[in-house]
Amino acid sequence: MSDVILEARDVVKHFGTGGRFLSRAPVVQAVDGVSLQIRRGETFAIVGESGCGKSTLARLLMRLLTPTSGSVQFDGREVSGARGEALKTLRGQMQFIFQDPFSSLNPRMTVGKLVGEPLEIHAPELSAQARRDRVADLLRQVGLRAEHAGRYPHEFSGGQRQRIGIARALASGPKLIIGDEPVSALDVSVQAQVINLLGDLSRDLGLTLVIIAHDLGVIRHMSDRVAVMYLGRIVEMGRAEDVFAEPRHPYTRALLASIPAMAAPEDHKATVRGEMPSPSAPPPGCRFHTRCPFAEARCASETPVLSTGDDAHAVACHFWRDIAAQAAPPTPPRRSAEAEARFELYRAATEGGTVTHKTATDPQKQTTKTTERI
Ligand SMILES: Nc1ncnc2c1ncn2[C@@H]1O[C@H](COP(=O)(O)OP(=O)(O)O)[C@@H](O)[C@H]1O
Ligand code: SF4
Ligand SMILES: [Mg+2]
Numbered sequence: 428m429s430d431v432i433l434e435a436r437d438v439v440k441h442f443g444t445g446g447r448f449l450s451r452a453p454v455v456q457a458v459d460g461v462s463l464q465i466r467r468g469e470t471f472a473i474v475g476e477s478g479c480g481k482s483t484l485a486r487l488l489m490r491l492l493t494p495t496s497g498s499v500q501f502d503g504r505e506v507s508g509a510r511g512e513a514l515k516t517l518r519g520q521m522q523f524i525f526q527d528p529f530s531s532l533n534p535r536m537t538v539g540k541l542v543g544e545p546l547e548i549h550a551p552e553l554s555a556q557a558r559r560d561r562v563a564d565l566l567r568q569v570g571l572r573a574e575h576a577g578r579y580p581h582e583f584s585g586g587q588r589q590r591i592g593i594a595r596a597l598a599s600g601p602k603l604i605i606g607d608e609p610v611s612a613l614d615v616s617v618q619a620q621v622i623n624l625l626g627d628l629s630r631d632l633g634l635t636l637v638i639i640a641h642d643l644g645v646i647r648h649m650s651d652r653v654a655v656m657y658l659g660r661i662v663e664m665g666r667a668e669d670v671f672a673e674p675r676h677p678y679t680r681a682l683l684a685s686i687p688a689m690a691a692p693e694d695h696k697a698t699v700r701g702e703m704p705s706p707s708a709p710p711p712g713c714r715f716h717t718r719c720p721f722a723e724a725r726c727a728s729e730t731p732v733l734s735t736g737d738d739a740h741a742v743a744c745h746f747w748r749d750i751a752a753q754a755a756p757p758t759p760p761r762r763s764a765e766a767e768a769r770f771e772l773y774r775a776a777t778e779g780g781t782v783t784h785k786t787a788t789d790p791q792k793q794t795t796k797t798t799e800r801i
C-alpha cells in the first residue's frame with residue numbers, strides 16, 4: 428500500500444471559462460497549478476489569506492469541483508473519473524467538515540437522523556437498532572451523549588454542533604477528513620477543544636486529516652506538514668516545525684509575523700503590505716512581487732518554481748537563500764495573554780475532563796456561554 432493517500436498533480440481551477448459565449452466576465456484563477464502529496468495518517472495543513480484558493484482546492488481534492496486541468500488521485504485512483512458505485516465509495520472514504528456548524532446541519536433533522544443518514548447510504552445492511560447503537564457510539568466518540576440523538580441542532584452550542592458535524596463525517600468510516608476552517612466560526616476558547624478532538628480521532632482511528640485554516644496558531648498545534656498558498660499557488664511546503672522555525676518564503680514570514688504573539692515590531696520586512704491582488708488579474712512572474720519587500724526586477728517576469736533544496740522543505744522564491752542569510756526568521760513566540768489562555772486550554776483538553784472556560788476574549792466573535800465536556 429502506497430504511503431500517499433491523496434495526490435494532486437498540477438491542478439488548475441479557473442472559474443468563468445465555460446458557459447456564456449463571448450462572455451466578458453474575467454476568468455478567476457482560483458487554483459493555478461497545485462501539486463501535493465498527502466501521506467496516510469498525517470495531518471496536513473493548508474494556510475493562506477482569505478481568497479487565496481484554499482476552499483476551491485479542498486473541493487477539488489474532494490471531487491466536489493471538477494478541475495479545469497490536472498489530476499487528483501485518492502488511494503491511487505483518479506477521482507475525476509469516479510461515477511456510480513465508485514463515486515459512492517469515494518464519498519464514504521473522504522469526508523468534509525464545514526466551517527460553519529450553524530448552517531451545515533439541517534435544522535429540521537434530529538441529531539440521531541443527521542448522524543445516522545450517512546449510515547443508511549454507506550452501511551444499508553445495518554438494522555434500525557444497529558444503526559441507533561452506532562449513532563450512540565459515534566456521539567460518545569466525539570464527546571457527546573447517546574441521549575443527544577433525540578435533540579435538534581439549535582439546542583447545542585457552536586462547539587457541540589461542530590462535534591455533531593464530526594460525528595456525521597465519521598459515520599461512513601472515512602480514511603481521510605478535510606476540514607475547511609473547522610474551528611474559525613467558533614469561540615476562541617472552544618477552538619482548542621475541537622482541535623484536540625480531531626487530533627485524538629486522527630490518532631485513535633488512523634485518520635488522515637487535511638485542515639484548512641488562516642489561524643497559524645491552530646496549524647502549529649496540530650499539523651505534521653503545512654502548505655502555504657498565495658493567489659492560487661503553493662509558495663511553501665514542508666514539515667510544520669521547519670516552516671514555523673525557518674520560514675523561507677517572504678509571504679510565510681509575513682504570515683508568521685502577523686501573529687501578534689510572534690511579531691518582531693522592529694522587523695518591517697516581516698510584515699505584508701497592501702491587499703492581495705485579484706485572482707482574475709494575478710501579477711506576472713512571482714505573484715507575490717507586488718507586496719514583497721525583497722522583490723527585484725527578475726521577480727516581475729520570471730515565475731519561481733516550487734522546489735526543494737537539500738531537504739523536503741519546498742519554496743517558490745528566486746532569492747530565498749539570500750533572504751534567509753540576511754534576515755532572521757520572525758522572533759520566537761512571546762505569548763500574548765490570549766495565546767497563553769489558549770495554550771492553557773490545549774493542555775487541559777489533552778489531560779481530559781471538563782474544562783470550564785471564560786467566554787470569548789475576542790469581541791468580534793460571537794460568544795458561547797457554555798461549559799463543554801471534552
Ligand atoms: N464558484 C465560483 N465562481 C467564481 N469565483 C469563485 C468561485 N468560488 C470561488 N471563487 C473565487 O476564487 C477565489 C478563491 O476562493 P476560495 O477558494 O473560496 O478562497 P479561500 O477559501 O482561500 O478564501 C476567490 O477570488 C473567489 O472569489
Ligand atoms: S521571487 Fe521575488 S517577489 Fe517572489 S517572494 Fe521571492 S523575492 Fe519576493
Ligand atoms: Mg475558504
